[in-house]
Amino acid sequence: MSAGLLQSEPGHVLEGRARRLTLARALALSGGPFDAAVWPEKNLHTDLKAANDAGLAEIVVSGTQWEGYLVGFLAELFGMHWFRHGELDIKIPRSVRIGETLQPKARLETRETQGGALRIALSVWVENQDGAQVLVGTAACTLPPSAAA
Amino acid sequence: MNGKFAHELKAGDQYEPLEFVVTSDLNQQFLYCVEDYNPIYLEGRDGKPPLVHPVLLMHMSPRTRSPSYRQAPGMGSAFARDRSRYFNPGHVGSRFRVTWTVTNTYEQRGKIYQDYVALVQDESGIDILRRELASTFFMLGKVKTYALGKSK
Numbered sequence: 001m002s003a004g005l006l007q008s009e010p011g012h013v014l015e016g017r018a019r020r021l022t023l024a025r026a027l028a029l030s031g032g033p034f035d036a037a038v039w040p041e042k043n044l045h046t047d048l049k050a051a052n053d054a055g056l057a058e059i060v061v062s063g064t065q066w067e068g069y070l071v072g073f074l075a076e077l078f079g080m081h082w083f084r085h086g087e088l089d090i091k092i093p094r095s096v097r098i099g100e101t102l103q104p105k106a107r108l109e110t111r112e113t114q115g116g117a118l119r120i121a122l123s124v125w126v127e128n129q130d131g132a133q134v135l136v137g138t139a140a141c142t143l144p145p146s147a148a149a
Numbered sequence: 150m151n152g153k154f155a156h157e158l159k160a161g162d163q164y165e166p167l168e169f170v171v172t173s174d175l176n177q178q179f180l181y182c183v184e185d186y187n188p189i190y191l192e193g194r195d196g197k198p199p200l201v202h203p204v205l206l207m208h209m210s211p212r213t214r215s216p217s218y219r220q221a222p223g224m225g226s227a228f229a230r231d232r233s234r235y236f237n238p239g240h241v242g243s244r245f246r247v248t249w250t251v252t253n254t255y256e257q258r259g260k261i262y263q264d265y266v267a268l269v270q271d272e273s274g275i276d277i278l279r280r281e282l283a284s285t286f287f288m289l290g291k292v293k294t295y296a297l298g299k300s301k
Contacts, residue, residue, distance in 0.1 A: 019184050029182040029208060033175055054225060055289040063228060064211075065182065068204030071233075072185040075203065080189075083200065086235035092228065 001079040001147065005120055008108050016073035016104035023098050026061050029068075063092040066102050066126045066135055073104040074124070078141045085144075090124070090137030101129040106139065116145035154221040155212065156261050156286040164215035164249040164265075171201045176241050179205040201239040206278050210267040212249045223289055229262070230283040236276040244272040252281070261286040 004014050031040025044051040044060055051059045067090060075082045096102065106122040113119075119142045126135040158164075179202050180190055189200050211228070212218055220226060239245060246269070253264040262285055269278040 017184075025182050025184070028178055029204075034178055035174065062208075064204060064207050067207060067231070068179075068183040068185075068202070071203040071207070072183055072187065075189075076187065080238070083203075083235050083238035086233070088231070088233040091230050 001081065001143075002077040005077055005108065005111075010108050010110060012108045014077065014106045014108070016069065016076070016106075018101050018103035019069060020101045021061060021065060021096060021098060026059075026065060026098060029065050030062050058097070061096050061098060063096075063135070066096060066104075067092070069102060070104040070124055070126055070135060073106070074139055074141070077106065078120075078143075081141050081143050081147060085142040087140045088124070088137065089139075090135055092135050094132065094134050096128065096134050100134075102126050102134065109138075114142070118143040118147070152219070154219050154224075155226070156221060156224060156263065158251045158254070158263065160251055160253050162251045164212050164251075165217035166249075167209065167214050167216060167247045168244055169209060169247075170244045171205060171239065171241055173199070173241050176201055176205060179208065198241040198243075201241055201243070201245075203235070203278070206239060206245070206269050207233075207280075209245070210247050210269055210278065210280055211282065212265055212267070212284075214247065215249055224286055225289045226284055226286045228282065228284055230281075232281040234279045236279065237271075239269070239271055239277045245277065246270050246272075259287070 004012065027040045027046055030043060030045035040046045042050050044054045044056060045062045046059060048059055074086060078086065104126045106124045109123055110121045111118065119140060121140040122138065124137055124139045125133045127133050176190060176199065180186055183204050185202060190202050191199050193199055248268050249265055251263060251265045255262050262283065264283045267280040267282060268276065270276055
């Protein structure tokens with residue numbers, strides 16, 4: 001559980017680790033299990049021809065990849081509470097190309113006590129190396145009274 | 150689903166469920182995907198195996214993973230919104246089951262919208278992750294969307 005979530009004032013921004021999205025990691029996400037008979041599986045996330053057949057000029061990285069960056073970051077912030085009480089509401093406003101560097105971020109919005117439990121609400125986003133947001137939304141997690149004390 | 154294309158399903162229809170086992174190798178493949186080596190995903194605690202990284206469950210829960218998902222020729226689909234709720238951790242070595250239920254469909258500006266709920270449960274029937282997903286279908290080559298980069 002991040003001390004920043006419990007001690008900071010609303011408006012405080014927490015930053016996850018920046019990661020460069022490489023082709024190898026995109027293939028690992030969308031190419032099927034490494035031990036499949038044929039790897040990577042061909043689809044518009046892994047194969048240029050499959051992407052072209054779908055009307056795309058290049059392969060499109062799955063948004064699950066950077067949503068995964070964000071959810072991993074939220075699990076770091078909230079610890080095990082995230083896996084029992086995590087809530088996330090997001091949209092992906094733009095696509096991401098191989099080679100971009102992405103960083104998940106969260107801004108503390110509210111910290112409210114409800115019946116002894118503590119509900120922490122965040123604005124969340126993932127931005128690229130130019131500061132453009134490639135995911136936007138909100139997250140919240142309710143901590144039981146034992147953790148909120 | 151009776152052989153229907155995905156965009157033909159209406160509220161109340163379901164895609165066929167998917168079951169899968171998360172091995173340590175598969176979990177670590179997804180840790181590599183997102184460069185997240187938090188020990189909770191690698192080491193068991195309190196007599197329980199390591200946790201499954203959420204990105205793996207997210208990857209397995211779009212409707213396209215259903216054995217019955219069929220996309221009509223010349224049609225594309227794109228994700229629009231995800232509302233996720235986490236209820237319990239999933240553990241490496243467990244078998245998971247994903248079910249999909251269409252909750253709403255409508256047309257707007259030449260696109261078909263389909264909302265659905267994906268529910269991931271473990272082998273004991275315990276809820277792990279529930280996602281309310283919104284998506285669009287469109288004819289390829291006619292509509293540019295946020296997720297598709299440059300149209301040809």
